[in-house]
Amino acid sequence: MTSESPDMRASDAERERVAETLREAVAEGRLEMDEFEQRLDATFKARTHGELVPLVRDLPVPGGLGGPVTGAVAEREGVADWPARIGGEPTSSGAFAFWGGFSRKGRWTVGRQFTAFAMWGGGEIDLREARFAERDVVIRCFTIMGGMQVTVPPDLNVQVRGFGIMGGFGEHSKLDEEPEPHPDSPRVKVTGFALMGGVGVEWKRSRAEKRRLKEQERLRLEKPDAGDGRKELG
CATH class of the missing domain: 1.20.5 (Single alpha-helices involved in coiled-coils or other helix-helix interfaces)
Structure with a gap:
């Protein structure tokens, strides 16, 4: 990008890449919401590279405006980014709550087997921005007189195999359409039991x-x- 003339006309794809960089920046806390809105408005009004470059000059831009598409841009253009989210050392392999709560969310790495237990308490397991140490993952949820919520993205391959005793172990969706697993996504099995409590698996967008x-x-x-x-x- 830097070797190209600032007067060169910008394409729709380049404007989209800049917009995605800005969205990532505000999600990571690099930009305040008012500055994000100003830059985003300027992005879609920009006609040349010279107008786009200052909008992301102080932000990390993988590959520049003309670089490879990743993340949400990749999904929008039909390129799967799931392979990039598989692999690495797990940052957490379990969670425990007793008369309290726990939370695993954001950009964390799920181990091959993750075990969560809650008694007289609750827990949150959010996989929408998570990485996965391996392609096949088992999440075991056990709760006694407590509650646990597992939140997953629409394109994650998830199987729910738990059961409830005087409680519930179920799944539901907050989407307008049926969840559709991506062929390259990890295979996640959610299992366990709920005794006089509940475990819920919810498909939801970030x-x-x-x-x-x-x-x-x-x-x-x-x-x-x-x-x-x-x-x-x-």
């Missing part, structure tokens, strides 16, 4: 993904106007 879809819809609605403008210029 906040970053919701923002991306909202922005994508906004762009889709604005495209007819942009197209009319180009027609008038021609």
Whole structure:
């Protein structure tokens, strides 16, 4: 990108890469929300590389504007990023709560087997931004007079095999459509039991993904106007 002329016209794909970099930056706390909104607005108004570069100059931009697509951009363009999230040393292999609670969320690495126990307490296991030490993972959830919530992204391959005794062990979705596992995603089995308590497995999008879809819809609605403008210029 830096070797190209700042007057070179920017493509839609390059604007999308900059927008994704900004979304990642605000999610990581690198940008405040008001600055994020200002830069995002400037991104979609930019017409040249020279206008785009200052918007991400102080942020990490893997591969530059013309580099390989990753993360949510990859998903949007049909390129799976799941292989990049498999492998590495686990950061946690278990969790315990007694008269209290525990939480595993954000960017953490799940071990081959993760065991969670809660008695008279509760726990949260969020896999939406997690990495996985191996392709096949077993998450064992045991609760006695307590509750546990496992949150998973729409494209993760998940099997639920637990049972409840005077309690519940079930799954539900907060999506408008049926979850569809990606062929390259890890295979996660959630098992265990709930005694006089509950374990829930919920398919849910992350906040970053919701923002991306909202922005994508906004762009889709604005495209007819942009197209009319180009027609008038021609």
